Amino acid sequence: MYLLRLALASLGNRRFTALLTVFAIALSVCLLLAVERVRTEARASFANTISGTDLIVGARSGSINLLLYSVFRIGNATNNIRWDSFERFAEHRQVKWAIPISLGDSHRGYRVMGTSTAYFEHYRYARSQPLQLRVGRTFTDDPFEVVLGAEVAQALGYGLGEQIVLAHGVAPISLLKHDDKPFSVVGILARTGTPVDRTLHISLAGMEALHIDWQNGMPARGAAQVSAEQARAMDLQPKQITAFLLGLNSKIATFSLQREINEYRGEPLLAILPGVALQELWSLMGTAEKALFVVSLFVVLTGLIGMLTAILTSLNERRREMAILRSVGARPWHIAGLLVVEAFALALAGVLLGLLLLYLGIAGAQSYVQAHYGLYLPLSAPSGYEWRLLGAILAAALLMGCVPAWRAYRQSLADGLSIRL
Template identity: 80%
Template sequence: MYLFRLALASVSNRRFTALLTVFAIALSACLLLAVERVRTEAKTSFASTISGTDLVVGARSGAVNLLLYSVFRIGNATNNIRWDSYTQLKENPRVKWAIPLSLGDSHRGYRVLGTNLSYFEHYHYGRNQPLLIQEGRPFQDLFDVVLGAEVAEALQYNVGDQIVLAHGVSIISLVDHADKPFTVVGILARTGTPVDRTLHISLEGMEALHVDWQNGTPARDKGHISAEQARQLDLTPKGITAVLLGLNSKIATFSLQRTINEYRGEPLMAILPGVALQELWSLMSTAEQALFIVSLFVVLTGLIGMLTALLTSLNERRREMAILRSVGARPGHIFGLLMAEAFALALMGVVAGLGLLYAGIAVAQAPVQAHYGLYLPLTWPSAYEWRLLGGILGAALLIGCLPAWRAYRQSLTDGLSVRL
């Protein structure tokens, strides 16, 4: 213990250099922990995007592609599902509920989702949390729209505002549906999922937008059909993009999945959301590991800075070591003193790094959740994070062996006759 007190006194005597070394270690430790915290929470956020859904059904393509456009609103479907296929799925005795999804339009860069009221009843996220209406109500009229929390906040919309939807998914669209404006009737509570970045309308409303369109452009042979005229038409959809299914029994999941994949009416594919999420995360693991390796090199850089500072100070401290020898310190004590200094610097750096991490989370928590849907909790470090911090301290002790060994050798030969 006396060596540690002596090491702290020595560090305090060289406080400016010590503070720079501690700051470098703190930044590197903070970065390493931040990368690990973001990685863990991003994985949790991915997994909590959809909950309670047993199967996702879409046109036959890839499992990841189907998951991306149906759940994360990224990309587009290769084909649609016929309405009669959806009806058969819904009426299957093994199916408890079915949520139809129809994509294709947007509003100022945000995706528009056509669905029905079962979406607000059965769609869950996180730990089986339901969707909640923060303001207003679900859609009832043909031209009602319910906004996700991020859409309403970013575009500053309120209940009662009228908006115009655009054809396609571009941020800037040259073709819109100005003749059929929608009225905002509800705003969903924030979920931290793609729901926040989505505008929700009825399937009939989606059909009304395109009743006088053909192949992505207004059909000239049909003539213009106004919003009031559209109300008089049969707006049963001809096709939808995907279906979310909840089953009466989890045991029937695989058998129904096989039945859907072998469906002869049209090429369909059913995926398990959890399995597809794991596949999606595995595709991102390379970038994740690369970022982690970069963080490790940053930590190594900080520790090398500590090594440089200790080695540089050795020549200046040879008289100090000689005086310690004269009052009874052994070469082993000198070795222990340098090791204690290295450990003290690393420990202060790790503690400061934890402080920087939590200060950063406290400041960035709300904006990160608002803009990226990523919640960073202010919790104690996990067991893995403690092991990372322990690794930093262990590496500091290992690196500290070099200046400690040099001080040990010098103390054997210098005595009190140090040449300055």
């Protein structure tokens, strides 16, 4: 205990250098834990985006590309698929439910998705959690109704009854808008922490009505233009969709139906298992994850080396202090232990301050990160892995503290009393 009191008193005499060292260690620890927390929560967020869906089907391309645009609203489809292909597999004897998806439009940077009411009945996220409405209802027979994700409503300040205009394409700024066919907000979904929160949901009939008078990616003009009232009276059966989700009666039939879809002669289709595609995605991102983690470790190592440098630099200034301690009865191992305790105290203070900075950062950036990146960072206690990382940092600090401790141990009493300035 007396070694601890001596170490704290010695650090108090060098408070400015000690505080800088503690702050450097704290920043490096905060960065390491932040990287680990973001990595873990990003993986959990991706894994929780879709649950209970056995197959995702789209135009033949790559499995990761299909997963990204159909579930995460990232990227675009290479091609559409015919409506009759969807109907064929939706009526398959092994299929319990089917959810059609039509993409291609947006609103102020948020994706618009055309679908059916089956989406609200059967889509699951996290551990089979169903979608729930915070207010309002789902769309009905009127094609110009929209159900907003929680983030869209919050970020844009929309409420029930709001009239909104959708834009053609998925660019944040679009010059081509469907001004003649505004949609009315009839429902807002509860927050899910998934891309559902950043999506505007309309019916397939609504998606067809938007483009019924468009040709070659451009709207019709003059007499050829179709108004919203005229569109309501027309046949709005879709001819093409982007992808569809399937839930099966039996998990055993998953692979046989996947093979049947992939070998379908009507048009080139691709059926993927969401879990397998997620693993492929994370295997691609694994190298980047490890590289970022290694960089964070080197930042922590730099902070600890800074601590070691500060202690070693102060040794020459403290040689008389060590000699006085020896003259009043301190043994060489007491001197060595004093420096080890100092190193440990600096590292422990840095770790605690790093944890404090981490939680302050999460508290301050939590809503922003969730709103802009769809990533929820909880204010939870460190995980077992994070505790092991912190323990490894403290162990490394103890080992580094042995270097100045050994040098102090080797210094003689005479050398300390006859120090040359």
